[in-house]
Amino acid sequence: MGERAGVGARAWRWGPTASSFPYMAKPMPESCDICTATEMHPLLEVSLIGRRRVQVHRCRRCGFRQVRPRLTADQIKALYPSDYFDAGSPVGYADYAREFQRRQREAYFLNRWLRRLGSQGRLLEVGCALGFLLAGLKRSGWRVEGVDASAFAAHYASTRYDIDVACATLEQALFPDAAFDAVIQKDLLEHVGDPRAHLDETRRVLRPGGWLRLVTPNGEANLRPLVVASRQAGATPPVLDQGHLSFFCRRHLLRLFEECGFRCHRMRMIGITRGLRALGRLPGQRRFVRPAPPAETMSRPGAPGVAAPDDAAPDDAARFEELAARIDQEIATRHRGFKSWPPYYHYHRAMKQVDALPGWCEIGYDFECLLQRV
Ligand SMILES: [Zn+2]
16 A cells, blocks of 8 residues: 555656756647647737737648737737827827717717618617717617627717626636627737637627627738838837737638628628728828837836726726817817708718728628627
């Protein structure tokens, strides 16, 4: 018995360990979100909204490109502090107030679509920002809700438009199963840390047969200007726009949709002129590379390694209200009467139709997809 115990102890003590075999100390490489191969290799170093340097990796098997290692939920949240929507801030949106009339125009046509689906329903916008689109969608008669990681966004949407916005990621919000008849996610999938898990969660909160409208950039149009700039800029990594973490092409999206339980009813490319510019087939590719923000933004609250994230300050309400009042003022200043006129909506829509092509051409700036939960 004693001898057996001794053998056991020796085997445990002298068995292979991480220190005797260094390769065992390496974590298992994370697999590709699309094809699950463990062949993600560094492609390009970029600066993420000027706050941190990250590596875009590329899967050798399927070509999918993504920032690795994945950012944690806290790191992603730090990319969207309250001043993300502040026109005076060197990071984030330069002029978010400009989006207000744009979103009202979109809502005008989406309301028609919602009414065709039913006189009543429950709609969720994931990544709803300040609630501009939801404010317009309230007129449909549907119950509309939002979820956004920014505390300021939730404050603005609730105080200005009386809309319920959960300050969280979709995964953290823990909505009940099959709670929604429709979900809208515009320019969101490229911001999440794990797109496959995110789409699984989206499916869970949609009822069977529920609809998902999704817009996400053409990854190639997103990355090509940065690849070109990185060759020219030498040691300075180019700034990756707006915290994009994943870069999809059409086949990546179609596979992801199918495997996550969605039927793709329509996929088209929108923003063809913009896409051709970004891809370098029309002049103007350089405008897609943001200038690096001043170095002091790296030491602001919310930057990696800097204590006291600004969304946790005790005077949040006063600070948020001051910024919200400024945004109200900017919206009023930006307002143009003719842009709220329905004939202008139709004219604008017709122009957009001209600037769109089927998804297979892959020369536009964004993929626009209409999906249905299987
Ligand atoms: Zn892959």
